[in-house]
Amino acid sequence: MKNPFTLLVLFLLALTSYAQDAKTVDKEKLFDLYQNQRYADAAQYLKNTYGDEVNDFKILSQMGYCFLMAGNNAEAEKFYSKANTLQPHNLSILFSLGNINTKRGSTEKAKLYYGEIVKIDSSNFNVYKLLANLYNSPQDDSLKLNYLLKANFINPLEGDVAADLAEMHTSYQQYEKAYQVLNIAINGDSDNLVLQRAKLPIANQLKKYGEVIASGEKLLKDNADAGVIKDTAKAYYYTKKYQKAITLFKQLEEMKMENEATLYYTSLSYRALKDYHQSALYSQKTIDAGISPNTSSYYALLGLVYEENKQFALAGTAYKKGLQFKATPTLYYRLAVFYDTSLKQGKNALKYYNLYIKSKPSPTDDKEEIKFSKSRIEQLKLTN
CATH class of the missing domain: 1.25.40.10 (Tetratricopeptide repeat domain)
Structure with missing residues (x-):
């Protein structure tokens, strides 16, 4: 994919190939502004040159892009909207308008623009990913799941979508589906620690305790992540390696990351070792953790x-x-x-x-x- 600077240079070359109403730009000045990433100055220079009533698609696109890069979303939307009127099926313009409205909190407008992209290109991975991110309320779960499924079908190796889809499957207690989604993505990127960490609690639910322990211990060598510690400790508990479970649960206490569940498993582990004094102590801690301080x-x-x-x-x-x-x-x-x-x-x-x-x-x-x-x-x- 061309980087933003390359795209801007191409725009510049296109602009200098013609003039509108005998108006031309100083290409050297414009190139210098782009090269120094002075997008606000470049946008204002183009606006001063061509005015607000410009009706050329390439110029409108260029002005919209400069304002967008400068962080002026209101002006960017104005010029992109005019460009969209001239060429309503241009994917680049629709993506830009969807992005701008997402940034401005106009979620419903963003959905409309991305929806237009789906009509034009139903196999576009990026638009499904973007649409999924716009549906975050519980009542929208079915739509979010639908878009994630479509995106994952197109590109099952993309980590962000795989993680989000696995989370959705988990919320529906579809642990095997979640596990398989993550497994495929991990096979494509075995060094993705985010995906490996996401798989641990799901593997625990599926009673794949050996896998959790092996993967968890490997992850802990890289970083003492509280979630990994908790899941690995639970796997040790379920495989009756109580002392190892206690050691990890106590590590969470040292990190001030314990909670009601981890204290409960600590109490159960001490009980299994017949250390009733410690078991009682952690039972009381569990009770205290379960009660709001207020x-x-x-x-x-x-x-x-x-x-x-x-x-x-x-x-x-x-x-x-x-x-x-x-x-x-x-x-x-x-x-x-x-x-x-x-x-x-x-x-x-x-x-x-x-x-x-x-x-x-x-x-x-x-x-x-x-x-x-x-x-x-x-x-x-x-x-x-």
Whole structure:
């Protein structure tokens, strides 16, 4: 494929072969602008020379290209659109208009331009790839899959499409199809580490554990990728090589890349080795990882809403439920005020005011709450 500079030189030679309304360009000046990649200056020079009302396809194409290379998509679209009116079936112009509208977020217009290309050339790999990238919402999955299938059929060795298609097959739990798509692409490019990494979780789903371990260990020599570590560790677990699984799962912890699933498998691995102490420890870590750190705050809010709506029994339950997830200063304070003002239970209020102070609230952010709590503690001591 010709590079952009070569294309521009060809355009330049074409432009100098004729003039419109006796207007000509300084070819040396234009060549110098191209050579120094001053596309904005070149575009403006052509526009100043020919004006906005130019109706020559080659000049319009050249001006559109210069504005596009300069990053001025609005002007580029204007001139490309005029060129498209003159030659509505020109693939280069349609691709450019589709590209410009994609960049500008006009997805529906881009789909129309790429759709025109499909009508003209139904075996064009690039247009199917571009169309697939425009369908990203869940309701568009069937269309995205259709375009990826067509692109992959035309060129099954292209890695990006193979990876995207395999991901789509996986989302439909069609693991064998996903595996085969990646296998074909990898056979065409055995050094493509992206494709090899993408195949590991799919191979695990198909219980090809030996393959996962062999490929995973090879990949880990190149880079300690968290996804590869996780998939290789799971394969070791399923082949009952528990200590190797634990070693890799702990590596994720050192990288701060552990999650609920990896902690769970770590606990299972320790249990299989009858190390019940560590298994219990990682079971608790799994539980903690599965709970949002904001859960206690959500219960604090729920309790406050119930309290303001005079649903006191529900408010108390919500506040105490929040404490089961994380005992925060906010929850202790809300409970103290709840018992103090809503239920008029001084003894319980005193208990939670004291717990609030002991929980070390922020001396700057919670200055007023701390002052109020200490004051109420002294007052409640006198009445209890």
